[in-house]
Amino acid sequence: MKKDDVTCPRCGAGFRRLELASESGTEGQYRCPVCETTLELFDGDKLVAYRLTIQPSIRAFKG
Template identity: 55%
Template sequence: MRKSDVTCPHCQAGYRRIELTSKGGVAGEFRCLVCDHIIELMDGSTDVAFRLTVRPGKTSYAY
């Protein structure tokens, strides 16, 4: 198991990323829960989970 912290480059929201290398996951993408920016593209070779840990201040984001 690998743990790391990830920050959205668009809105600065913080996430805890947990990757289980012993278990296959699902291919796809993870988008920021605050601004919908793509955080990571996953190939499904490992199981990856994200948890929002730092919510940025109230700001209006242009998409």
């Protein structure tokens, strides 16, 4: 199992990313649930899961 921390470049939300190379996943993409920015595209080769760990800053949404 591989663990990484990922930050959304648009809103600043933080995520824990878990990857299992021993399991196959599905093709698709993961989007930030806060601002809908695409964070990763999946090819289905590995099982990948994201968990929101840091709420985004309200300042990121102010122009």
